Amino acid sequence: MSVKTVTIDSLGAKGDGIAAGPAGALFVPFSLPGETVGVAVNGTVGTLMSIATPSPERQTPPCRHFGPEGVNGTCGGCVLQHAEDKLYHAFKRQLVIDALAARGIETDVAPLVTAAPGQRRRVVLTARRTEKALLLGYSQMGSHHIVDIVECPIASPGIVRRLEAIRQIALALAASAEPFRITVLEAENGLDLSIDGLTKLDDSRRRRAVEAVLGLRGIARLSVGGEVIVEPSKPVISFGTIPVTPPPGAFTQATREAEATMAGLVLDAIGKAKRVADLFSGAGTFALRIATRARVHAVESEEKALKALDAAARATQGLKPVTVERRDLFRRPMMVSELKAFDALVFDPPRAGAETQAAELARSAVKTVVAVSCNPTTLARDLATLIAGGYRLKSVTPIDQFLWSAHVEAVAVLEK
Template sequence: MSKRFKKPKRAAARFAKSIPTIELIIDRIGGKGDGVSEINKIPNTPSEQKQSYFVPGTLPGEHVIARPVSKTNEGIFGQLLEIIKVSDDRVTAPCSYFGVCGGCSLQHWAPTSYQQWKVARIKSSITKISSPNTIVDNLVPAKAQTRRRADLSVRYLKTKSVLGFYERDSNRIVDIEACSLLDPEIINFSNAFRKVSHLLIQQEESSRISINKLDTGLDVLIFLESEPSLEGLEAINDLTHSHDLCRVSARIKPSNDIVPIIEKKIPAIRFSEVNVIPPPGAFLQATKEGTRLITEAVISGISGSKTILELFSGCGTLSIPLQYHATVHAVEGDQLAAVALRKATVKAGIDSRLSVEIRDLIKDPFPADKLSEYDAIVFDPPRSGAKKQAEQIAKNGPHTVVAVSCNPNTFARDGEILIKGGYELKKVTPIDQFLWSPHIELVAVFYRTE
């Protein structure tokens, strides 16, 4: 699965600061984690005339005063000014940056209600594709400080560097020195990197770093506008040894080629006792525990299959565990990730059970006429889903299809294609890899009924 990074954009239509405030009753939490209030545009008009207000930091049932800030096609976004009636589900956020930093949106919600809402999101999204026989498991919750990958932004100002996540809907970087979400090793390194970042980027210049926690240490990819200075390289060397990094690389403009800076030890991640050396900045599942739970749910779903086609295989998160249960053909569009997986299979001596193909499945989906060669398909596409691939599976897919998704909406769209092609949704397992955010991971099992 490919990784994507988007710099936040400011809202297009913003209201004047002198606009009057408005009192709202929060009805629900929306798909982005905001409290949503629906009020009539014109009094005593039908429901289709309602106007949606989105207010971050609020909870269902709360009465609030908000200032309208901007308007989009979705509705009006507001700034919370005062809570008149507080929800019983409101708790103190564990992070001092909450409400400013754009990394989390739901730290103020009691865990039980928060988890129930995430399950309800999935149930709502699968209404059209589920049946009375569909089983939705209980949510598997995430733990604090277990996130093992992070994209952090950095900017060198006149007097200091700031490093952290973007403020929501803003180009301002929130300078974070602690994080309730990320693994402490990542935060400790980022705090040290902040102190030397001025040696690598120019004043008033923005950049970012991608950090993956592998089994052998932190793997760091730095995005640079120009070649690093000797002083900057020396600082990176010192950080590598003081923070026990396994590898540091840089992606340097204008070529955007990834070049190695230092490799202290082999940068490896272990999937079912097989070591893989991922490319710098590679996609990893967000938490180690989440990876284990996803793997278990997928293996349960393909039980009894002897040949498996895995689509969007990445570096082998699922391919390698699956090959202990069946012969696997893994397909991945990212050439560097696919090559890393192929090398790992050869070194581990499992290439006879696990073959690897490089193919851009978004543009060139695996064709329907070849799908009958397999007993089961496993696919884990990016957040945008895999509409074209789902269409091919619906035409001629095998008995069992297991889907892994981090977006209930695109999953439901692709799932509906499978249902129309003769599949039935048997089971969904929700896994909360994305603590305190509106995002949710799921594993779904489909069986062909026709």
């Protein structure tokens, strides 16, 4: 490993600074464009050792776990705390612009809808028992080392003030030094904790966990491997005004604010549509809101999420008819003949996108399509397919809900 002085030219898609190296691009985490830095070079990766000329857009990271002045950041939860807002926001928006340009799509991209500290209602922590205590936090970048946290500026205050409670519950469950994951969702009536990666619970650990939860305030449910261990109150989140009890570990948007923005864009786009399809619907983030004004057919492969959506729709008066269908849209997309029934359609797939479904949709006559995505690269691919099929791209709005990360959401509206 050699140490070199380099100048950072730009930010890469993962938030790393990029410099010219002897073998091509050199990626330097925690550096910013315009900086002259000393790095320890290992192949195409440079470890930031010192900053000779700092960027005027460098800021002191707000979290103690990120690392002093952003040099050699420790906690793996964030990658860009050292960048001031103007640079950071431009970086996020540019991710969407670049992905579209790579597919030959030229369009105006709206300003980034920004995120603020303390908004994340859903985080995934890693825990591991040691001889003396329990580590609880995030894995350090590029390693399996867990950074034990006492604060987290991206997480909601309701999560942060219960970190010690989460630690007590995890300690009651841990039987070895093997790490395990804790998905924490702040519901409206307490935390919903979903744990994966543990060995099978024996009666003693199960009892200790139940006693720990019942002895603490603010825990709505604890599940392990999808099994509910104790549920002092069914966790509730609301999609618009409609209460839903999500299944353990279910996907939810990371922040309420970003979800509300995305839902507003979806509802504005579908306008006065009478019959709407919501593909990859999850537990009803968009479908239940749409049902306040139009008939909805929700399609989702996860049975428990679909059941939660269906139960919420049945329990809510005044909604338009909601039908549900369990279906793997990757293997069995909705065909052109099925799409004839709808005058608007929303799809919000996982990071892999909706390549097969987009190909069928491109051949359809659905008037309005709203594409929601957490991956600009696959979104651009799917939009290119729809545009080639005759759709006109009306708008693209980038939305930040993963603060100080290299992840960005986007909502695109198309019409035919």
